[in-house]
Amino acid sequence: MKDRSILTDYVQKHWRYYLLAVSLIILSNIGQAAIPRVLGQFTDALLNGGIQYQMIIEYSLILAVIGIMYNLFFGAGQFTVMRLGRKFEFEMRQSLFSKFSTLSEYYFSKQGTGKLLSSMTNDVNSVRESISNGVTMTTNAIFLFLSCIVMMLLSHIPLYLILVSVIPMVGIPFLVIYFGPRIRKRSQNVQESLAVMTESAEEQLSGIRVTKTFAIEPTARQRFGTTVNHIRDNQLHLVRMSSLFQAAVPFLGALSLVISLLYGGYLTIQGTITIGNFIALTLYLRIMSGPLQQIGNVINMMQRSGASLDRVNRLLAEKPDIEDHPNAQPLASTPDLEIKHLSFAYPGSDRYALSDINLHIQAGQTVGIVGKTGSGKSTLVKLLLRLYDPPANTVWLGGTDIRQISLQSLRSRIAYVPQDGFLFSTTIRDNIAFSDRNTPLEKVEDHARQAMIYDPISNFPEGFDTKLGERGITLSGGQRQRTSLARGLVKKGPILILDDSMSAVDAVTETGILNNLIRERNNYTNLIISHRISAVKHADLIIVLDEGTIVERGTHQQLLQQQGIYSSLYQLQEEGLRA
Ligand SMILES: Nc1ncnc2c1ncn2[C@@H]1O[C@H](COP(=O)(O)OP(=O)(O)OP(=O)(O)O)[C@@H](O)[C@H]1O
CATH class of the missing domain: 3.40.50.300 (P-loop containing nucleotide triphosphate hydrolases)
Incomplete structure (x- = not known):
């Protein structure tokens, strides 16, 4: 992702909400990371024979409070971040549409509307995902991981045991460096083939009348099928690579667990750590494999949305071919x-x-x-x-x-x-009064008379309020021309x-x-x-x-x-x- 302008602008504008969301998610992570510690303490108390009914109730209450707080904080954080994402999506679509309306006929004939539509839907969607799910997952991954390490230290699990167990996870950045650019390239291919499919569908559906009158539906189906096959091939390419990546990350997590069992088990037998500590360690490593997988998902998502963000940024930076001259003047009266x-x-x-x-x-x-x-x-x-x-x-x-x-x-x-x-x-009236929606009905009717289309329109049951297009009636070629006139x-x-x-x-x-x-x-x-x-x-x-x-x-x-x-x-x- 080279140019982050729209995203950085957006995050800067809403940084307070992002801070709130991140803080809420961090609080929920701290709560979640406390659970193994509580369970470890409970195990030790149980093994030492000092457990009473009162303590069981106390531990249960602690776990219940942690659970409720976790859900509240995480839910509120997630909601804040999702809301920001939807707002971004809305603003982006508005900005893209405003930009499109400034671009020239030449630009549209060169680009094709399918690609532009695909950017407005798929690309914006993919960037929105990364700034909502991406923020939640990244915060979750980083802070849950750190909270777990801090909690382990607070539970008196020796630092060397933690480090040795965590070593396999150090391999994750290398996996990311290897897989990242490859996933990104393949995801770009998927987006491009989706755009080609949208363009083809749009053209085939717009020209469906011609297709039907020439009875060449099989050819049309085959043409469209080729674009869909292309998407499938590109998707499979992407899925192969990202599955390999997603499988490699948890594998390293599992390796950590094996080491913790071997070394932690040995230290427990030696009496260096308590059984409660050993159980807490294994629970922490299980919890930590979640954030590690999330890191993988976030990287994948960022790669995908990186390509989309580049495209949206490029579109928003597009300069119209035809613009007002810096000293442009309004047109004077009726001119020669x-x-x-x-x-x-x-x-x-x-x-x-x-x-x-x-x-x-x-x-x-x-x-x-x-x-x-x-x-x-x-x-x-x-x-x-x-x-x-x-x-x-x-x-x-x-x-x-x-x-x-x-x-x-x-x-x-x-x-x-x-x-x-x-x-x-829309209605025939709105179509005729296109340049000024406030044109009174009498004027609309007057001009319809001049264009010799008044009678056919007034014969429709709903007259000038008759709807045209997909959910309305279809006018004949001559009627369309006269309405446009x-x-x-x-x-x-x-x-x-x-x-x-x-x-x-x-x-x-x-x-x-x-x-x-x-x-x-x-x-x-x-x-x-x-x-x-x-x-x-x-x-x-x-x-x-x-x-x-x-x-x-x-x-x-x-x-x-x-x-x-x-x-x-x-x-x-x-x-x-x-x-
Ligand atoms: N967008 C375009 N890009 C490149 N060439 C174009 C474009 N539009 C038209 N032309 C070419 O310019 C020439 C003049 O086209 P134009 O549409 O002005 O003709 P016309 O007299 O209006 O024809 P008609 O009566 O069929 O509408 C043609 O050779 C056409 O192929």
């Missing part, structure tokens, strides 16, 4: 959009998705963007939203380079409706971007929606990306993208006269419609 010599290649790609784009969109204009698939239409939008940062001085809003505009202000002013608008598992319209952004957001809507409905848009958003800037000429032909300006460059620009009429890509697309679609 200017793009100057914009060329852009995705990170890691040597191919330009956009080349030398120049475009001036005046505030209030409606601009249509057409172009064949892969021509760079969505890329242009992603750069406007700064989902990827454009090169400096290429994209300007209201005369300011958008890299200098605060992300919050930029994105809150742009209403973006993607083709596959994701809807959350209503969500974009509610935002009332000075700039509205429709990224092929009517592709699953029939031509009549599309015309209705476009008429509503022209009426409602007359004074706002609208960017309409579409494969269909019918969606853009009323725009003030239409640009045609091809292989990342603007190849044609003008109004519908001007472009038809140019007899280029646009006019052939128009003819193709018109003929298609007439056919």
Whole structure:
């Protein structure tokens, strides 16, 4: 474990509770360590013939009080430490989620959500275990061991006998040094294969419809099975190593017991120690084998959680690719959009998705963007939203380079409706009022009307309060698109971007929606990306993208006269419609 920051911060913040927990556990250990001493004294009193009924009751009471105190102290200590662990788990998940929300689209496409989910569940769990069970077990192990030695000395068991009996246990650190790094490596492999399995399960379940329609369930099962087999192999690797380690530690404890029997027995026959002392010694060594095993478990747990902690620390230290400039300004009023010599290649790609784009969109204009698939239409939008940062001085809003505009202000002013608008598992109303949950129902309904989705929604028994998703209903592709469109319209952004957001809507409905848009958003800037000429032909300006460059620009009429890509697309679609 290289970087302990989150853990040390947490322990430092709650050190008083940790001190309380450790003190309670130490008190319980002292109580437990007193038991063999009491039993030894009782044995000697019994053998010396000086035992009376009164003494039996006294010894029983002492043992009962020790037992009760042990349970109380240990229980309270354990509770305190477990509570701290759960609090840590809660705070860690909150921090990880906050961090994820600052990271860019590129980061998620690079990492895959499975690994991130696995960190939020498995890694956080494993670190939590080490700071709750780990603290209890470590304190228990160290102080029970020390308390036993002190109690043995107080019981007049000779130091040399204690030392000789304890010698085999000195081997434990060497076992730890040998096994530790190996266990850690194997545990890392297990965590990684678990992450791959989570990722695969997530993908397979998300794509279950495709799998079913292609009837390739056996292939899907086999693919998933491979990831599970991988986990099994890695788990077995880990279990083999940690079992060997766990068996070696108690073996050394048993060896100590053998020595104590041989040497302690000899000293008892010689009369150097009493029979009570001899019994106490063997009981102490039995008790001490518990802490020794715990040391083994703690080391194993620390190794496991070490890898997890490294991963959580790395995630929390991740720097967002896209951040506010130190002097970022909020966006001023309804601005003109200017793009100057914009060329852009995705990170890691040597191919330009956009080349030398120049475009001036005046505030209030409606601009249509057409172009064949892969021509760079969505890329242009992603750069406007700064989902990827454009090169400096290429994209300007209201005369300011958008890299200098605060992300919050930029994105809150742009209403973006993607083709596959994701809807959350909540009510339709909450989905539409996503940008402001306090939007009154009338406004939600108004925008649903504009997006031509009002009637289907009001026909559901629960209307706008109908739940979507896993525990609710499933909308059709076109209904989903129109709900997502209503969500974009509610935002009332000075700039509205429709990224092929009517592709699953029939031509009549599309015309209705476009008429509503022209009426409602007359004074706002609208960017309409579409494969269909019918969606853009009323725009003030239409640009045609091809292989990342603007190849044609003008109004519908001007472009038809140019007899280029646009006019052939128009003819193709018109003929298609007439056919
Ligand atoms: N995240 C990404 N990483 C790398 N390359 C990408 C990424 N997204 C898109 N591209 C590439 O950039 C080019 C432009 O893609 P873009 O999505 O902008 O096209 P588009 O015109 O919107 O296509 P469509 O009409 O199919 O949505 C394509 O060659 C695509 O493969």
